[in-house]
Amino acid sequence: MITAQVLFALLIWQLSPGGLIPGPLRVLEALGNLVSGRLLYDSLLTSLILTFKALVYSLVLTLLFSYLSVLPFFRPVAEFIVKCRYLTLTGLIFIFTLLTRDGGALKLSLLVFGIVPFFTTSFLAVILRTPAQEFELCQTLGYSRWETLYEVIVIGKADQVFEVVRQNFAIAWMMITMVEGLNMSEGGIGTLLIKYNKYNDLPHVLALQVLIFGLGLCFDYGLGQLRRWLFAYTKI
Amino acid sequence: MTPYIKKEVLLQAKGVSLCYGEKCILRDVHFSIRDIVRPGIQQGQVVSLVGRSGMGKTQLFRLLSGLQKPTAGSITIRERKPAEVGDGVIEVWRERPVQAGDMGVIFQNYYQFGWRTVKQSLLLAARRNPALAGTEEEAIREYASRFDIADVLQHYPGQLSGGQQQRVSIIQQLLKGSNFLLLDEPFSGLDICVLEKVTELLLQVSLSDELKTLIIVSHDIATAAAISDTVFILGRDAGGEGSTLVREIDLIERGLAWRSDLREDKVFLDTLAEIKDCL
Numbered sequence: 245m246i247t248a249q250v251l252f253a254l255l256i257w258q259l260s261p262g263g264l265i266p267g268p269l270r271v272l273e274a275l276g277n278l279v280s281g282r283l284l285y286d287s288l289l290t291s292l293i294l295t296f297k298a299l300v301y302s303l304v305l306t307l308l309f310s311y312l313s314v315l316p317f318f319r320p321v322a323e324f325i326v327k328c329r330y331l332t333l334t335g336l337i338f339i340f341t342l343l344t345r346d347g348g349a350l351k352l353s354l355l356v357f358g359i360v361p362f363f364t365t366s367f368l369a370v371i372l373r374t375p376a377q378e379f380e381l382c383q384t385l386g387y388s389r390w391e392t393l394y395e396v397i398v399i400g401k402a403d404q405v406f407e408v409v410r411q412n413f414a415i416a417w418m419m420i421t422m423v424e425g426l427n428m429s430e431g432g433i434g435t436l437l438i439k440y441n442k443y444n445d446l447p448h449v450l451a452l453q454v455l456i457f458g459l460g461l462c463f464d465y466g467l468g469q470l471r472r473w474l475f476a477y478t479k480i
Numbered sequence: 481m482t483p484y485i486k487k488e489v490l491l492q493a494k495g496v497s498l499c500y501g502e503k504c505i506l507r508d509v510h511f512s513i514r515d516i517v518r519p520g521i522q523q524g525q526v527v528s529l530v531g532r533s534g535m536g537k538t539q540l541f542r543l544l545s546g547l548q549k550p551t552a553g554s555i556t557i558r559e560r561k562p563a564e565v566g567d568g569v570i571e572v573w574r575e576r577p578v579q580a581g582d583m584g585v586i587f588q589n590y591y592q593f594g595w596r597t598v599k600q601s602l603l604l605a606a607r608r609n610p611a612l613a614g615t616e617e618e619a620i621r622e623y624a625s626r627f628d629i630a631d632v633l634q635h636y637p638g639q640l641s642g643g644q645q646q647r648v649s650i651i652q653q654l655l656k657g658s659n660f661l662l663l664d665e666p667f668s669g670l671d672i673c674v675l676e677k678v679t680e681l682l683l684q685v686s687l688s689d690e691l692k693t694l695i696i697v698s699h700d701i702a703t704a705a706a707i708s709d710t711v712f713i714l715g716r717d718a719g720g721e722g723s724t725l726v727r728e729i730d731l732i733e734r735g736l737a738w739r740s741d742l743r744e745d746k747v748f749l750d751t752l753a754e755i756k757d758c759l
Contacts, residue, residue: 377591380547385656386581386608395604400595477595480638 266447274447275454283436284455291420291432294348298355299416303409305356306363310371314393322368328361333419337426347427354423355416362415366408370401403475410467417460484732486514488558488573490525490693491544491660495553497722498539504722505536506543509553511712511725513693516732523738524692526682528704531714532759535723540714541664541697546580557582557660560691583660584653588668590645592637598648599633602655609657616655623651627681643674650685659691667700679707701755705748709737713758727758 258267266274278284313322333354340357344350374396382392424434433452440448472479489512496509516525531537542548543555555578560571592601599620606616624630627647632640640648646666653661666682667675686694686707698704705711708731715726731737734747742748 375591377587377589378593380585380587381591381593383547383580384545384583384585384653385605395593400593403595475595477636477638480636 264446266450270447271450271454274445275451278448278451278455284433287431287433287436288455288459290430291424291434294351294355294424294432295416295420298352298359298420299409299413301352301356302359302363302416303405305360306367306408307405309360309364310367311393311397313368313371314397322364325361325364326368328357329365331361333358333422347430351423351427351430354426355419358419358423359412359416362412363408366412367401367405370404370408371397374401403471403478406467406471406474410464410471413463413467414460417456417463421456482732482738483519485517485519487517488515489513490515490559490691491555491557491578491695492575493544493553493555496540496543496550496555497552498536498543498548499551499722504551504720505539506550507720507722507724509540509714509725511728513695513710515691516709517690518738522687522690524686524689524694525710526686526694526696526708528696528698528701528708528711529714530698530701530704530711530755530759531723533699535714535716537697537699537714538664541662544578544695545583545585545662546578547585559659582658583662584650584656584658586646586649586653586661586663586666588664588666590642590649592645592648592652594637597634597636598629598640601637601648602633602652605652606655609655611657612655619655620651623655626684627651642670643677646678647681650681654685654688659689660693660695661685662695662697664697665699666696667698667703675703679703683707702743702752705731705736705752705755706742711755713755715759727755729755 254268258269309318309322309325312318336357337350337354340350340353344353378396378400379392382395387395420432421434421437424430424432425438428435428438433456437449437452440446440452492512493509496506497504498506513525513527516523529537529540539548543550546555556575557578558573558575561574562569563572592598593604596604602620602623603616606612606619609616612619620633621630624633627650629644629647629651632644637645637648650661663682666678670678682694682696686692696704696708701711710731711729712725713727713729714723716723717726729751731751734751736742736745736748736751739745
């Protein structure tokens with residue numbers, strides 16, 4: 245049914261008066277053009293490496309601040325990070341440029357700064373939803389506070405970390421195109437997108453958007469599968 | 481009547497009160513549980529704490545488990561500890577306030593860590609018990625076989641039936657090595673067949689050690705009284721706000737303890753009526 249709906253939508257798109265907006269056949273043609281060249285693969289590789297690096301750093305920082313947030317001293321720090329979701333990256337680019345040594349580090353730090361508040365918000369919500377009984381079971385078993393933290397939050401919520409990454413990966417993927425525009429010498433799909441936009445090459449722009457969208461869906465599915473494979477109890 | 485002696489106090493609640501601001505839930509609760517010794521029989525203690533809904537049973541359960549501190553009064557436990565005397569080591573009784581971890585606690589919904597298999601959960605408990613050092617796996621196999629859960633050791637809690645979850649919870653707390661086992665509404669929501677199995681299981685646990693003491697918090701008076709040696713009734717009196725212990729019934733004195741043919745016994749039925757009158 246979904247296939248039929250997609251085909252129907254494409255048909256309406258193709259038959260509607262286009263004007264400047266290219267039809268699906270032209271987008272498909274542009275996609276074929278992109279796929280047959282090497283530039284797309286180099287750009288994708290650059291973007292993927294940057295995204296994964298940013299994800300790893302963001303995850304480490306998120307876990308660090310989230311785990312520490314159960315201690316009263318670190319609670320305000322975690323809450324401040326959550327509020328940083330409302331900071332726009334555009335206004336901080338100059339400060340980050342001063343703080344970083346090259347374009348690569350600038351892009352990475354901007355991405356991490358943009359991702360961490362969203363990861364932290366989601367993971368703190370997971371921690372706050374922890375049923376009191378999980379802590380009480382630890383107490384009845386004679387666990388110390390650190391042992392309880394390890395069992396309930398670190399081990400018990402490990403599967404949720406994957407879910408948080410999966411749900412917030414879209415933010416990282418969305419920001420990659422933005423930060424790559426800041427330092428175009430290293431390439432990446434963001435750079436490619438800006439280049440095609442600059443020359444109003446809409447078929448290629450839309451073809452890239454289709455690719456970005458498809459890859460995002462693949463990551464979403466892949467991370468979901470990985471979670472189910474690593475944590476068998478999530479399937480129950 | 482079966483000969484027995486009531487020996488040392490194992491647990492004592494003295495003037496226990498629990499208030500939230502101006503509102504008192506429990507007031508001046510006093511009771512003690514003694515080691516009941518039956519010559520020639522290894523027999524623990526089974527005590528029931530009954531009361532109507534809203535009488536603060538669960539609050540008292542939390543105080544007894546050490547998960548919460550009373551506003552006033554104290555709950556102490558006495559345990560035998562080895563002490564060096566001259567060249568030798570003897571066991572002496574030591575009294576101290578109850579703390580979280582002292583009691584084996586079985587919650588009403590038999591909560592277990594959802595991310596641990598049954599075996600992993602049991603291992604976590606067994607590793608807390610110094611008496612099982614090095615023999616944890618063996619102890620788990622033995623308990624699993626005795627309580628008929630050997631085939632679900634690799635399962636997660638979400639894959640177990642209610643009865644299996646209850647047995648896992650009980651084994652987990654037994655493996656931890658505590659002499660006290662505190663059960664919150666263990667008969668709640670069970671059908672008649674499972675109910676019989678559960679009462680049998682609890683009796684089996686009470687017979688496993690002389691000092692094993694089961695404290696059952698329940699509103700199912702008949703089932704709780706049928707396996708207990710003492711019933712404490714929580715209720716309200718004219719003394720003030722909040723619930724307190726209004727009656728203690730010694731079922732041993734009435735010849736109603738350690739018997740399986742109680743349900744039709746007139747004395748037992750009269751005792752149940754007496755308990756209901758106190759509620």
